[in-house]
Amino acid sequence: MPRPFVLPDLGEGLTEAEIVKVLVQEGDRVQEDAPLLEVETDKATVEIPSPVTGRVAKIHVQPGQTVKVGAVLVTFDEEAGRGGAASLGTTLARSAPPADHTTSATQRAPAATAAAATRGSGPVAATPATRRLARELGVDIHTVRGTGHGGRVSDDDVRAAAGGRPPASAQPAAQPVAPERPATRKPLAPVGAEAPALPRFEQWGAVERQPLSHLRRTIAERMTLSATLVPHVTHFDRADITELDAIIRRNVEPARQRGVTLTLTSFLLKAAALALREHPQFNASLDPAAGELILKRYCHLGVAVATDRGLIVPVIRDVDKKPLIELQGELAALAQRVRDGKATLEDLRGGTFTVTNIGALGGTGAVPIINYPEVAILGAARAREEPVVLDGRIVPRVLLPLSLTFDHRVADGADGARFAAAIVRRLERPEQLLLEW
Amino acid sequence: MVMGDLVREVDVAVVGGGPGGYSAAFRCAELGLETVVVDASRRLGGACLWEGCIPSKALLHVSAVLGEVERAKEFGVDFGEPRIALDALRKWKAERVVGKLARGLAGVAKAKGVEIVGGRGVFEDSRALRVEGDEPQKIRFKHAVVATGSAPSPLPGAALASDRVMDSTGALELSDLPERLLVVGGGYIGLELGQVYTALGSKVTLVEMTDGLLPGVDRDLVQPLARHCEKLFVKIRLGTKVTSLHEQGSQIEARFGEGDTVAFDRVLVAVGRRPVSAELGLETTRVRPDAHGFVAVDERCRTADPRIWAVGDVTGEPMLAHRAMRQGKVAAEAIAGRPAAFDTVVVPAVVFTDPEVAWCGLTESQALREGRPVRIAKFQWAASGRAATLGRSDGLTKLIADADTGRVLGVGIVGPGAGELIAEGALAVEAALTAEDLAATIHTHPTLSETLMEAAETLLRPT
Ligand SMILES: Cc1cc2nc3c(=O)[nH]c(=O)nc-3n(C[C@H](O)[C@H](O)[C@H](O)COP(=O)(O)OP(=O)(O)OC[C@H]3O[C@@H](n4cnc5c(N)ncnc54)[C@H](O)[C@@H]3O)c2cc1C
Numbered sequence: 001m002p003r004p005f006v007l008p009d010l011g012e013g014l015t016e017a018e019i020v021k022v023l024v025q026e027g028d029r030v031q032e033d034a035p036l037l038e039v040e041t042d043k044a045t046v047e048i049p050s051p052v053t054g055r056v057a058k059i060h061v062q063p064g065q066t067v068k069v070g071a072v073l074v075t076f077d078e079e080a081g082r083g084g085a086a087s088l089g090t091t092l093a094r095s096a097p098p099a100d101h102t103t104s105a106t107q108r109a110p111a112a113t114a115a116a117a118t119r120g121s122g123p124v125a126a127t128p129a130t131r132r133l134a135r136e137l138g139v140d141i142h143t144v145r146g147t148g149h150g151g152r153v154s155d156d157d158v159r160a161a162a163g164g165r166p167p168a169s170a171q172p173a174a175q176p177v178a179p180e181r182p183a184t185r186k187p188l189a190p191v192g193a194e195a196p197a198l199p200r201f202e203q204w205g206a207v208e209r210q211p212l213s214h215l216r217r218t219i220a221e222r223m224t225l226s227a228t229l230v231p232h233v234t235h236f237d238r239a240d241i242t243e244l245d246a247i248i249r250r251n252v253e254p255a256r257q258r259g260v261t262l263t264l265t266s267f268l269l270k271a272a273a274l275a276l277r278e279h280p281q282f283n284a285s286l287d288p289a290a291g292e293l294i295l296k297r298y299c300h301l302g303v304a305v306a307t308d309r310g311l312i313v314p315v316i317r318d319v320d321k322k323p324l325i326e327l328q329g330e331l332a333a334l335a336q337r338v339r340d341g342k343a344t345l346e347d348l349r350g351g352t353f354t355v356t357n358i359g360a361l362g363g364t365g366a367v368p369i370i371n372y373p374e375v376a377i378l379g380a381a382r383a384r385e386e387p388v389v390l391d392g393r394i395v396p397r398v399l400l401p402l403s404l405t406f407d408h409r410v411a412d413g414a415d416g417a418r419f420a421a422a423i424v425r426r427l428e429r430p431e432q433l434l435l436e437w
Numbered sequence: 438m439v440m441g442d443l444v445r446e447v448d449v450a451v452v453g454g455g456p457g458g459y460s461a462a463f464r465c466a467e468l469g470l471e472t473v474v475v476d477a478s479r480r481l482g483g484a485c486l487w488e489g490c491i492p493s494k495a496l497l498h499v500s501a502v503l504g505e506v507e508r509a510k511e512f513g514v515d516f517g518e519p520r521i522a523l524d525a526l527r528k529w530k531a532e533r534v535v536g537k538l539a540r541g542l543a544g545v546a547k548a549k550g551v552e553i554v555g556g557r558g559v560f561e562d563s564r565a566l567r568v569e570g571d572e573p574q575k576i577r578f579k580h581a582v583v584a585t586g587s588a589p590s591p592l593p594g595a596a597l598a599s600d601r602v603m604d605s606t607g608a609l610e611l612s613d614l615p616e617r618l619l620v621v622g623g624g625y626i627g628l629e630l631g632q633v634y635t636a637l638g639s640k641v642t643l644v645e646m647t648d649g650l651l652p653g654v655d656r657d658l659v660q661p662l663a664r665h666c667e668k669l670f671v672k673i674r675l676g677t678k679v680t681s682l683h684e685q686g687s688q689i690e691a692r693f694g695e696g697d698t699v700a701f702d703r704v705l706v707a708v709g710r711r712p713v714s715a716e717l718g719l720e721t722t723r724v725r726p727d728a729h730g731f732v733a734v735d736e737r738c739r740t741a742d743p744r745i746w747a748v749g750d751v752t753g754e755p756m757l758a759h760r761a762m763r764q765g766k767v768a769a770e771a772i773a774g775r776p777a778a779f780d781t782v783v784v785p786a787v788v789f790t791d792p793e794v795a796w797c798g799l800t801e802s803q804a805l806r807e808g809r810p811v812r813i814a815k816f817q818w819a820a821s822g823r824a825a826t827l828g829r830s831d832g833l834t835k836l837i838a839d840a841d842t843g844r845v846l847g848v849g850i851v852g853p854g855a856g857e858l859i860a861e862g863a864l865a866v867e868a869a870l871t872a873e874d875l876a877a878t879i880h881t882h883p884t885l886s887e888t889l890m891e892a893a894e895t896l897l898r899p900t
Contacts, residue, residue: 002448002470003774004468004469004773004774004775006774057469058469070775070776072774075469122839122844122846123782123846123866124780124782124869125842125869126869128780128781128868131778131780132776132777135776135778136776149871149873150839150843150844150869150871151842151844153869
């Protein structure tokens with residue numbers, strides 16, 4: 001029988017993907033796990049493997065198209081003999097609920113009739129379309145608290161319950177960069193505040209309209225969400241890394257012999273991870289619906305990587321537990337994968353705190369936007385040798401400007417200052433880094 | 438079996454071509470599944486098109502026109518006595534109404550590539566169906582949808598096989614106009630057809646076993662209809678059981694309870710419908726109909742057999758075509774792997790009599806029985822400008838709202854056009870609108886739809 005294969009749940013924050021390449025043709029026979037399609041999600045290009053062995057009966061998508069989670073990608077004629085119960089869509093994101101789960105969640109209630117309308121405390125206060133959205137996102141709508149008038153559950157309530165995913169844009173449309181396709185209006189997902197209409201710029205001179213790339217849109221939506229939702233506050237500090245700088249210089253060659261290029265970023269990561277142990281509220285997420293702070297007992301740090309497509313934040317796991325040299329190696333490999341567009345979904349998910357080092361590009365400081373739903377981000381600018389008064393004498397020291405931006409709902413200025421100081425202390429006394437890990 | 442060896446393989450076999458079956462089949466086809474419909478009558482439409490909703494509403498339109506003609510005398514217009522050509526009426530119903538819609542359905546089936554196989558489908562196991570009849574064959578399916586609908590129930594304890602004793606199907610054929618007609622059953626089918634025959638000239642007596650017409654419907658909604666029926670019918674006997682029927686020459690003698698016996702020219706038995714699930718071979722599958730013959734399904738319309746789905750009247754109350762159609766689409770999408778569910782809050786119901794009665798969601802009596810905290814607004818049509826211009830001030834619009842949130846939980850309407858008006862009520866309940874939403878929406882003036890807005894406004898005032 002034909003088995004539709006849908007774009008699986010890609011995990012937190014990912015509600016849609018862009019089809020980059022279709023690697024099979026209608027009529028092809030494919031083996032289970034053989035690559036089917038290449039899609040670009042929020043941040044990575046990912047290969048989607050076939051969930052079954054069978055014949056590709058129909059391909060429903062084409063390169064350039066943006067598809068939502070749950071949309072049918074390919075229909076298979078499954079090989080006879082294979083069980084009908086195999087749930088499609090689990091292969092990509094093993095941690096995500098299988099596609100079947102979405103529907104089985106709705107199976108509990110007996111067949112609804114008119115009587116269902118009046119059972120218990122009344123029917124769910126949501127429109128049929130919102131209820132369908134909930135099914136698609138695997139959310140039990142009965143558990144969602146409605147924020148609307150009369151307790152109505154809105155699409156946004158459902159999306160929030162689905163894990164703080166930013167509301168997805170209204171509809172998948174043609175990929176914008178392809179010049180032969182007509183430009184389709186594709187508004188960014190709203191976050192609550194409505195932007196006023198733009199003036200007609202043409203009245204002042206010629207303009208050109210450029211559609212946003214998929215990644216650009218994602219960044220735009222994410223940043224708007226974070227900047228709109230989270231009250232940001234920034235604390236500035238400077239770390240005297242003269243000693244650390246010397247250590248790095250001394251060890252560049254030995255590290256290179258082990259195949260690793262030593263950089264400041266790995267020390268920043270390590271210092272941040274160790275400081276997070278003392279200040280767990282910065283390794284957390286706020287659950288406003290529950291009125292709770294979710295403290296994460298793991299320390300996976302995101303590192304901002306600039307690519308020619310845009311900003312991408314891959315994640316290094318268990319930074320607090322890994323030896324520095326290993327961190328450094330992992331960081332280099334990860335950054336390379338990201339730049340090549342080869343990062344896997346696992347590379348991009350599960351971060352608890354982000355570090356962004358903009359030092360390579362100069363400048364004296366920057367205030368980054370928090371990588372929602374994390375609660376803080378550490379920015380490092382370029383370290384420079386500067387005159388410093390030490391014991392009454394002016395001496396040259398290497399100073400690293402740092403900015404810690406955090407969610408003011410979760411912590412106050414004093415907490416931020418103490419956390420920043422905990423990072424600075426470790427950078428200034430690198431032997432502490434040694435003793436702690 | 439001549440062609441007994443013919444076996445074909447399909448993705449989806451739909452058994453029964455009524456509204457549930459054809460909706461499922463069309464949606465399956467749209468989703469790229471190879472689909473056949475097996476129907477005993479070898480045509481789409483089912484009870485709804487051939488012997489239910491459509492022909493009955495066609496005849497009720499005729500009776501409504503006749504009712505308007507009669508009322509026109511009130512404002513000084515007299516058309517004289519209507520003359521009814523029964524042949525022409527039958528032809529119009531069969532060709533211009535039913536026939537036209539049937540051709541439309543067949544055209545859609547063709548366009549969507551849904552094949553219709555004539556014959557009775559009998560399951561051989563959870564993967565195969567045997568088709569009996571003129572086109573015998575075996576169909577192997579990946580999924581099957583049971584959409585076999587329902588059939589009229591016979592009169593319990595007093596069944597009589599006679600041409601003069603009809604069920605709704607026979608009554609809609611209109612083979613003649615009996616002088617004296619007994620309608621057994623005060624539900625919607627009995628009332629609708631009773632009014633049709635009255636309009637066409639029969640003298641109708643109606644008996645109902647319980648102590649009111651339209652059991653289960655709020656009394657204040659039934660009352661204007663009951664009052665009108667009292668005028669139209671020779672007699673309405675409530676709390677009365679027909680204990681026996683005897684054919685006596687060219688008439689039928691009906692005995693009421695332990696009491697009197699009255700003679701009629703024809704009898705219409707409209708005491709309910711029962712699901713068609715017997716002799717379907719379901720025992721070879723994992724589907725087990727309940728004691729009444731209904732097939733239980735989950736929210737996706739799947740039966741206990743993972744390959745077999747069921748929709749429509751065979752799955753239970755309310756046995757209405759629009760419920761069957763929605764279920765059909767849900768089942769099709771679920772088969773195609775989509776996250777569909779029949780999570781419908783309300784199945785609105787309409788009695789197409791004069792006046793019409795329509796309701797959806799929570800009823801007043803149900804709210805009282807369950808002690809639900811609700812607020813109820815009733816707007817009498819005597820205060821409606823539009824009702825006055827129509828000469829119909831006997832209607833009522835009722836809203837039942839949650840006492841705390843003002844959310845509309847149920848709507849009931851009686852009056853001409855109630856069947857159309859209830860759509861707004863169904864949308865309000867289904868989309869969880871509040872009384873304020875209805876009150877603040879501009880309704881065109883002067884229309885009957887304003888009564889919903891007015892009723893909602895009364896709920897906004899402090900108690
Ligand atoms: C007089 C009357 C008036 C009505 N008015 C209304 C109304 O106004 N509004 C409304 O919503 N509903 C109305 N109904 C009810 C409506 O007709 C039913 O709810 C609706 O038709 C149910 O659809 P279904 O698809 O479940 O089955 P059905 O329409 O009953 O169709 C079932 C089909 O399955 C076929 N079948 C059965 N067994 C087999 C088998 N073994 N193999 C092959 N084929 C088989 C039958 O021949 C039939 O064609 C009315 C009914 C009657 C009788």
